[in-house]
Amino acid sequence: MKWLAGLLLLVMMSGPVQAQDGPRPQKVDDLVRLLQDPEVRSWLQQAPQASSQTATAGGGLAEWETATRDRLDRMLHAIPRIPAEIRAVAQEARAQALAYGGLPVFVIFLGLVAVGLVAEKLFSKARPDSRISDRLLAIGIFTAAMALVFFAFDWPPLPRIILLVSLIGVIAYRLICVLLDASTTMMPSSKRRSKMFLGVAIAGITFASLGRPLSVDPATSAAVWFCTSAILLLMILTFTMLSRGVTVRRRVALCLAYIAVWALWCVGLHGLFWLAVYAMALPSSLRLVGQTVAGLIPENTDETRRVLFIRGSRGAVIICAVAWLAMVWRFDPNSLVRSDPRVAAFSYGLLKSVVVLLLADLVWHMAKSWIDRRLLVSSPVGDANDLARQGRLRTLLPIFRNVLAVMVAVVTGLIVLAELGVEIGPLIAGAGVFGVALGFGSQTLVKDVISGVFYMLDDAFRVGEYIQAKSYKGTVEGFSLRSVRLRHHRGPVYTVPFGELGAVENMSRDWGVVKFRVSVSYDADVEKARKLTKKIGATLAEDPEFSALFIEPLKMKGVEEFGDYGMVLSFGMTLRPSGLQSMIRRRANLMIRAAFQENGIEFAQPTVQVGGDEKQAAALSAARLLEAKAASAAPT
Structure with missing residues (x-):
């Protein structure tokens, strides 16, 4: 924080500015006298010619080397003059303050900061x-x-x-300190070091x-910038060498990388400098911004x-970095972007491509999160329209997600290629020709895809429904662009191309009638069985677990047929589509068995009836008579 203290010292020694109608500063008088000097005028007239001759003789690289050397020399020779400049500014500020009787700027600065702190404390x-x-809101009150x-x-x-x-x-x-405090991955020591580094950097910028x-x-001013950058470099090197959990080789590599980046700035290659800075700082900055924003979002969002x-x-941070880099390339006289139009077109196209990729990534992840949220598994019990709509969404949204991807x-790829200077017209035409050739060469694939489109348009089946097509049957688990995945009730999974389905029998659409049969003895009271079945149907329809699924309760249809051992009674009930039909039928069977046993209605059982002695004698006589007739009819 030494540079911040020095800045505050300069502000403290400054006073109110001299008005335009006051005495002219001494530096202006010195400048006027220098401009009137014949030798200075002669040098000013010859300087542009000398510089142009040097540029012409040396070429691009030599010109850059000469300009960089001159700039570094002027900056290094100006470093010893920094204390003298500070004293001169302080004397001028003190003289202005005495001339106008104003308070020192440092006192005003402290007063403004005190007002902001008081307002923040009250808030x-x-x-x-x-x-x-x-x-953050408290800092907003402080600023306001x-x-x-x-x-x-x-x-x-x-x-x-x-x-x-x-x-x-x-x-x-x-503000930056608050954002650093919001990070949950940075250690307290790293936060303190980052605050120190940012304090020195902001002081130098100010x-x-x-x-x-x-x-x-x-x-x-350039010398001050150089000294500030050297101090920041020493701080980074010190922090890197003191960091824990990093091998010595990695520390040395990082230190060399920091020195190389600083050297790029010193020699005036600002474009490469900012590229290197972004490559090293953007990952951690994006993590910090993401964690901070995630902490600010309410939990119910x-x-x-x-x-x-x-x-x-995160995209806004990257876009700001891209915009800053474009500005550096535009105004940096040493940048290659300004020397070659082709390099400029490619470089700016690359920056635009980054923005396009960020927008595409944002659109895709927003659409994917919305689709995933709509695909959350919901309860199968509910209104029939809601169940149908949810099944339709679970069927179409995965396909829409794949198509959208x-x-x-x-x-995005076409836009990026266009921004990089690639002609996409021939690519689109070639893709069309390739698509036609691919369509002729893979007719089965095209047949499957088109059949799937028509199945979806006809709403033939949805995810969660039980269907049967040819020899395939099972519950629909998912789709792709060319096939459907069926789960058999015994466990096997069928992946069936749409072109192989043919006619589809949907057993779970809108409503379904569950029928089953029960055999009772011939002497059972059918009317009593009907009344008992009606009570059982009312009990099932009132059950909270199954009540929402019933359209018509369980009823006994009557005697379906007469069997070998008893009467066959038919039962049926109408239910909404769900995976609970079998469970309800089994529950009804148990309740019918218990009710029939309690009320004396016996179930049919296999029996064998054996006749008495008289019947056996008559059968024996008939057999002997047949034998005699056969003997008399035989030829002698």
Whole structure:
């Protein structure tokens, strides 16, 4: 935090800005005298010609090397002048403060910060929660209170800029600290080190932003930037070497990578520098942003909105990085993007492709989360229309999800290729020709896919329904683009192409009649059996477990036929589609057995009736008579 303290010291020594009608600063007078000097005028006239000759003779790489060397020399020679510049700025600020009788800017800065802290403290007492959202809201109150006081007064230009930039730096630092505290994966020591690093970085950025309003020499501002970057590099190297759980080889590799990235910035390759920074910092930044946003989302938020917030926030971070990189490439004179139009077109197309991929990823995950939420298993008991709608959704949504995945992938790939400069017209035409050839070569596959489309349009079956087609029967478990998966009631799974189904018998659509038969003895009271069956049907229809499934209760249809050993009674009931028909039928069988036994109605049993002696004698006489007739009729 040394640079932040130095910045506050500069602000403290500054005073109100001199008005435009006051005495002219000494530096302006010195500049006017220098411009009137004949030698200076002669050098200014010859300098552009010399620089153009050097650029022409040296070429692109030599020109870049010369410009980089000159910039580094000026920056290094300006480092010893930093204390003198600070003293000059402090003397000028002190002189302005004495001339206009204003308070030091540092005092005003402390007053604004105190007002914001008081407002934040009052808000914290009203809402003492320690959630991240409440802490962010408290910082918002802190910012609003300072802004209200800041814009309520008409500050002179120089103090206005100093105060505005300093307050923005404080607010940014506090916001980043809150986001770091929200992380659940960072260790407390890592959080402290990150806060120290960000404090120095924000202080350096703030001081560099104040360089021009404070009339600081640009070379000195660049020297301050260089010193700040060196301090940040030393901090990163120290933190890396002190980190735990990392091998020595990895620490050394990371330190060398940090030094290489810093060297890219020093030599002016800002595009490569920011690319390297994003490659190293984006993964952890995205995790931090995702965890922070996930902590801010209420628990009762549905999954689709949660995906939108979390992935949208990560995408916003990447888009901001892409936009910043595009700005660096655009304004960096040493960038290859500005030297070659083809490299520029490819580079900007690559950045646009990143944005397209992010949007496609967001759309796909939102649609997938919505489909998965609608595919959650629900209770089979409910209104018939709701059950039909849920079955229809469970049937069509998986197919729609697969089709959507293919569409998003194809469209995104074509857009990315177009942004990279590839002509997609021939690709689309070639894909059409290839599709026609593939259709002729795989007629069976096309037949299966088209048959599946028509089965879906006809709503022939849905997930969870029991169907029979040719020799295949079972419960529909799922679909693909060319086949249906059936689970037999004994356990085997059939994967049947749509083209092989043919006529489909759906045994679970709308309603179904469950029939079964019971054999009773010939002397059973049929009317009593009918009344008992009616009571059993009313009991089943009133059962909370099965009441929603009954359309017509259990009834005895009557005597179906006369069997070898008794009468066959027919029973039936009408139920809504579900997987509980067999369970209800078994429950009805148990209740019928118990009721019939209690009321003396006997079930039919196999019997053999054996005749008496008289019948046996008559049979024996008839047999002997037949034998005599056969003997007399025989030829002698």
